[in-house]
Amino acid sequence: MVCVYDSGVGGVSTLMALRRLVPTVDVCYLGDTARVPYGPRDAATVCRYATEALDYLAALRPEAILVACGTVSTVALPHLRGRYPLPVYGVAEAGIRAAAALGARRLAVLGTEATVRSGIFARRLSECLPSAEVRSVACPLFVALAEAGLTAPDDPLPRLVAERTLAPLFDLEPEAILLACTHFPWLSPHVRRLFPTAHLIDCGAAAAAALAPTLGERGRGECRFLVTDGSEAFRRLYGRLTGDAAPPLVETVALS
Amino acid sequence: MVCVYDSGVGGVSTLMALRRLVPTVDVCYLGDTARVPYGPRDAATVCRYATEALDYLAALRPEAILVACGTVSTVALPHLRGRYPLPVYGVAEAGIRAAAALGARRLAVLGTEATVRSGIFARRLSECLPSAEVRSVACPLFVALAEAGLTAPDDPLPRLVAERTLAPLFDLEPEAILLACTHFPWLSPHVRRLFPTAHLIDCGAAAAAALAPTLGERGRGECRFLVTDGSEAFRRLYGRLTGDAAPPLVETVALS
Helix, strand or coil: CCCEEEEECHHHHHHHHHHCCCCCEEEEECCCCCCCCCCCCCHHHHHHHHHHHHHHHHCCCCCCEEEEEEEHHHHHHHHHHHHCCCEEEEEEEEHHHHHHHCCEEEEEECCCCEEEEEEEEHHHHHHHHCCCCCEECHHHHHHHHHCCCHHHHHHHHHHHHHHHHHHHHHHCCCCCECCCCCHHHHHHHHHHHHCCCEEEEEEHHHHHHHHHHHHHCCCCCEEEECCCCCCHHHHHHHHHHHHCCCHHHEEEEECC | CCEEECCCCCHHHHHHHHHHHCCCCEEEEEEEECCCCCCCHHHHHHHHHHHHHHHHHHHCCCCCCEEEEECHHHHHHHHHHHHCCCEEHHHHHHHHHHHHHHHCCCCEEECCCHHHHHHHHHHHHHHHHHCCCCEEEEEHHHHHHHHCCCCCCCCCCHHHHHHHHHHHHHHHHHEEEECCCCCHHHHHHHHHHHCCCEEEEHHHHHHHHHHHCCCCCCCCEEEEEEECCCCHHHHHHHHHHHHHCCCEEEECCCCC
């Protein structure tokens, strides 16, 4: 069994990528919906929330934990990995490796405020690709749109938000765009419309691809969902985002 | 000294209303920025967060507490008021009284998801104004826009969000619109543009008006700001929303 952890519903995009690769894997998904969004918060607060969540999940004795939250994997995971006697995968490292493999010369990083403020993506990308131009943009409203289920490709609202938020990238003409927050793949049609030739890197899918080959055990493809608040709202939103006709049972748990 | 409590920066609109009425009052403002927004969360979670915040503030021994959060004053305050040996004012009751005094026949309530889901505004308004038509609309993106400082009257983004969110009210032609969340006064120009003849009721300002005449002591008009996360971000946002050239010192405190 693998645990997938995100602040909210964003990591469901990563969960879906993992299940496409390994349909038989059993997964326990945790969304810390009582405290979403993590992105605008200070690093110390994100570390505290992440520690509580990972302690909870580690106690379930999974084969591995996939941190499907760009903010946690950027600002907290480097400090927390040694705390757990099991592999903990983050979306940041996987996304950076995927970008480096592409060898793009002009790169954009779309993240939360905390991710962009940390500068970690930009720094690591510049180490891997010293001659590349890297520009980071914080997209806090993308999270609000995804959590509200307002992501449809023909909806003018996410279209306008994408145009406004990504305007600082127009003159860069990025060859690759890292979606460094797992909420953002839900908005990828709107990003793609503005940058039709850029390669979009879904950091969550990249992390799922890194984890998949390491999985020894196989299960029955079962999926358990835990949230810290709003189990009914999570069910509805899960159905709306994934198009799944039978949204799953969702349990509420306490982390703090 | 009076305490003003909100989930984030929204209650600053209430604080400003109170200081316009009583410039000499000393205020301690608490924004639970580590857990904002409260609006999408379950009532039990909101009650837990509110209890922690009010316990903290009551220990400061203020003359009164003004709960400048529509969600808390709707779903938590009725259960919590007896817990404290001092007056606790909520924005919900004040807004409902102001609407009742107007005698409007068609009323709209703009609130968070939790406020609208509770049905409390609609029920209380129908009790006060039995022949009035009342319609409630949840405006979760208004909170995200205010917390991102994206509220300017000439900005097309909040304009489009307002048009989309308030479309269910167009055929009602409301005579009065209750801004039942203290984040919403920041967006009132966008509400007014869509409903130019409606009377906008700022529930926070109504609560400040109820509290002001009861204040016995007078201070020096000092204001202390406490947040649970992101003191620098709060300072910047405070300056951006209020136009105050000298944003205040902001302290970080722990509630949980």
